[in-house]
């Protein structure tokens with residue numbers, strides 16, 4: 153998987169783990185960033201991936217050869233010349249690109265060193281009688297950065313390409329580039345008219361402000377025309393892609409920091425529950441067994457909860473205080489005593505800490521000895537320790553996922569250069 157995609161994935165995971173641990177409005181702001189990231193179209197890697205599409209004989213393969221500066225793809229007069237998609241991709245391609253080509257069943261791959269981070273896919277003609285050709289374009293579109301539609305002076309108004317493809321796929325128009333090839337075959341005045349005419353039919357398809365590049369990829373005599381300009385344009389598109397990806401990564405990092413703060417993880421990453429809990433548990437058991445009282449025992453637990461809630465920051469701390477309220481602790485302690493074989497409480501008045509059992513214990517101190525320390529310790533672990541550990545574990549997990557997202561975004565940023 154490519155680095156930007158990994159960063160988005162880690163970010164999604166972080167958001168999932170932040171639910172219930174950060175304030176709702178922070179979560180909503182971060183979810184909006186994630187939606188934008190997910191909605192981003194194109195190849196989520198550092199390579200600019202473009203597919204060349206268009207009618208047979210328009211010059212797709214010739215354009216690829218002209219950009220490459222050498223003969224890569226077969227071109228010819230017998231139509232269709234290209235019957236299998238061909239990828240021209242950087243040597244040592246990033247993993248995501250190889251995976252994309254695998255997914256698209258594009259097995260013909262030619263590696264190059266000439267244009268770093270540019271991959272072009274030469275497609276078979278769109279109007280071929282072979283149905284799969286049509287399907288390739290539609291499968292490709294969501295996963296590549298763009299489609300270069302190649303027209304020629306004869307068939308640029310071809311209804312099939314306008315109606316079947318461009319109109320139907322108009323939602324992808326930001327990813328479309330339009331090229332009028334074979335301009336060597338027309339004079340300058342004719343060329344102006346043709347470009348205007350093509351732009352007009354594209355506008356009728358729904359393309360906003362269509363721009364048309366005029367090129368001659370393989371004139372019978374002389375060098376290609378305007379191909380150097382087109383290469384420059386591709387360079388700019390690559391820069392634009394990097395800028396957009398950099399911005400996206402910046403957004404992800406901002407969102408991640410928001411979650412970090414929301415969960416109080418920026419203040420205290422870990423509360424060292426496992427080293428502190430045994431002491432609190434021992435003091436609680438001691439209070440009950442030695443008879444200093446139920447209220448005392450509740451106080452030990454309550455103080456611990458307060459300390460944890462202060463340390464874990466306002467948003468998360470609030471959750472801890474609410475979840476482990478004095479009433480809850482009282483109930484849990486009564487249950488723990490019951491589990492340990494202690495005397496059942498005579499009365500239980502929720503909301504008044506310790507009141508219910510105070511008389512019970514202090515009225516008859518000797519009853520304290522009815523509860524054995526060992527079973528009570530185990531029962532406290534089960535009734536209180538486990539629950540606390542679970543909540544703090546989820547917070548820790550969020551912290552770890554935040555760290556993972558940081559690593560992935562930095563890695564992706566580095567790959568972008």
Ligand SMILES: Nc1nc2c(ncn2[C@@H]2O[C@H](COP(=O)(O)OP(=O)(O)OP(=O)(O)O)[C@@H](O)[C@H]2O)c(=O)[nH]1
Pocket residue numbers: 206207208209210211212213214215226227228229230231232233234235275276277278333334335336337367368369370371372
């Ligand atoms: N005059 C002129 N002929 C060109 C130009 N570009 C390509 N051709 C010719 O047009 C014919 C078709 O070119 P290809 O590049 O094979 O076209 P294609 O779009 O790949 O065709 P398919 O693979 O069948 O879809 C070839 O004979 C080329 O030599 C150009 O700029 N000017």
Ligand SMILES: [Mg+2]
Pocket residue numbers: 212213214225226227233234274275276
């Ligand atoms: Mg071809």
